Amino acid sequence: MNQDQEFELFRSNYQRFLAEYVAPYYEQWEEQGLIPRELWYKLGENGFLCVDVPEAYGGYAAPVDYSLMLVEETARAGFTALAVAIGGQSELVSPYIQNIGNEAQKQYWLPKMVSGEVVVAIAMTEANAGSDLQAIRTQAIREGEHYIINGTKTFISNGRNADLIVLVAKTDSAQGAKGMSIFLIDAYLPGVSKGRALKKIGLHAQDTVELFFDNVQVPAEQLLGEENKGFAYLMQELPRERLSISMMAMGAIHGAIEITTQYVQARKAFGQYLSQMQNTRFVIAQAEIKAKAAAAFLQQCVDLYQQEQLSIPHVAALKCFITDTQGEIIDQLLQLFGGYGYMQEYPISRFFVDARVQRIYGGTNEIMKEIVARSLLGK
Ligand SMILES: Cc1cc2nc3c(=O)[nH]c(=O)nc-3n(C[C@H](O)[C@H](O)[C@H](O)COP(=O)(O)OP(=O)(O)OC[C@H]3O[C@@H](n4cnc5c(N)ncnc54)[C@H](O)[C@@H]3O)c2cc1C
Known part of the structure; x- marks a missing residue:
């Protein structure tokens, strides 16, 4: 079997997994506003979480495109809330721990993330600090061998299920970007609590919540990387997050074209199939044309990422273009x-409804344009 065949086999195995373990239950999860823990274990058991983690930490050392493909296929099947959940685990947090974590952190968390035993959330946003992340107020103050953490985070995906919270906090409140640090926080520590599920217009199966930190005593060894370097780490890891969002957009575009193509060939009006009407044909053709352009741009970015050459402005352009295209x-x-x-x-x-938020999270599309503009025009 060559590499392409292996990749396609992995894809079809995952499609079967979605058909068996997700499709029959998804509506129920939407009503509950939660993806059940059993599904996380099933994903882990079947080798669909954090697949690019090295074997030394319980993973499969698969190429990054295998991991991204899982997010794409999930969105293509119409399960974007699950794509966000898996993306959070495999595309956002796992790279942070793999790239910045120390040996003990990698040994402790990564195998459990691969198996589904640990679900993760990443908590940056606060009520008064979304795009302007430097304005966060959550504070981590060093006291001996611990940090004491106080603050509130909002809009946190996987928040209810989370066993591990990757938290961005201020360690030097006199500084902006240079006073931020990242912590790996055990969600069962005293003082950590989870708010009610936030009611959203879409992503209904996503457990998006507020998180509260009330004098949480976190062992100093749970600092990720170095103190006050949090913002630099965020900048370093953002391309992967935006690539993952772009993958979801691509999957959703393809999935929507597929179900629409089927529908218009089955529905009649004025004695003919919708698919025979020129407007229908042009709308679908136009969607396919834009999808092809988006796919080429996306593949270019995946290739650049694998060569460690994907720049922040380049992936910002992709995220903006592909999520706008998804919406249209x-x-x-x-x-x-x-x-x-x-x-x-x-x-x-x-x-x-699930498409709308793609232009908002992961950095809004206005922020994406700002990044692109800055690369051309300076500040
Ligand atoms: C469903 C969902 C899931 C999420 N999941 C997570 C998560 O898991 N973890 C997490 O930390 N966060 C998460 N977020 C938060 C998300 O990343 C933020 O909502 C987003 O970054 C925007 O921040 P904000 O909501 O504070 O909007 P604001 O920053 O207040 O922006 C309001 C408007 O102002 C515009 N704007 C702001 N600054 C500028 C500027 N400089 N130039 C031009 N326009 C500007 C914005 O583009 C936007 O249109 C999630 C959000 C949602 C809705």
Whole structure:
């Protein structure tokens, strides 16, 4: 079997996994606002979490595109809330620990993340600090062999399920970017609590919550990397997060085109199939044309990432372009379903509501444009 065949076999195994363990239950999870823990164990058991982690830490040392493909396929099947969950674990947090963590942190957390025993969340955003992350108020004050942490985080994906919270806090409140640090926080420590599930317009199966830290005593060895270097680490790891969001966009675009293509060949109006009407044909053709352009840009960025050459402005351009494209395409495809497109029982409606946040999290698309502009025009 050559490499391409191996990759496609892995993809089809995962598609079967989604059909068996996710599709029948997803609506129930949407009602509960939670992906059950059993699913995390199943993902781990079947080798679908953090697949690029080295074997020494319980992983499979798979190339990064294997890991990204899982996120893409999940979104393509219409399960974007699960894609966000897996992306948070495998694409966001795992690289932080792999690249910045010390040996003890890697040995302790990574095998459990691969097996699904540990679910992770990354907590940066606060009520008054989203785009402007330097304005965070959560504080970590060193006292002997511990840090004492106080603060509140909001909009945290995987927040309810989280066993490990990767927390961004201020260790030097007199400084902005240069006073931030990252901590690996055991979610069961005294003083850590989780708020109610936030009600959202989409991603209904995602457990997005507030997190509270009330005099949490964190052992100093749970600092990730060096003190006050948190912002630099965030900058270093952001390309992977934005690549993952872009993968979700690509998967969702393809998934939405697939279900729309089926629908318009089955639905009739005025005695003919919708697929025979020029408007329908042009909308779908236009979606496919944009999808092909997006796929080429995305593949270029994946290749650059694998060569360790993906720059922050380049991936910002991708994230902005592909999530805008996702929004436009899915809006136009939904129109082809008429009133059924507005009904929750038609998956296109889920593609539509789940698409909206893609332009907001991971850095808003305005911030992406700012990054691109800065690369051309300076500050
Ligand atoms: C469903 C969901 C899941 C999330 N998951 C997580 C998570 O797991 N962990 C986490 O830490 N965060 C998470 N977030 C938070 C997300 O990253 C932030 O919402 C996002 O970064 C925007 O911050 P904000 O909401 O404070 O908006 P603001 O920063 O207040 O932005 C408001 C508006 O102002 C614009 N704006 C701000 N600054 C500028 C500027 N300089 N130039 C031009 N326009 C600007 C923005 O683009 C936006 O349109 C999540 C959010 C959502 C909705």
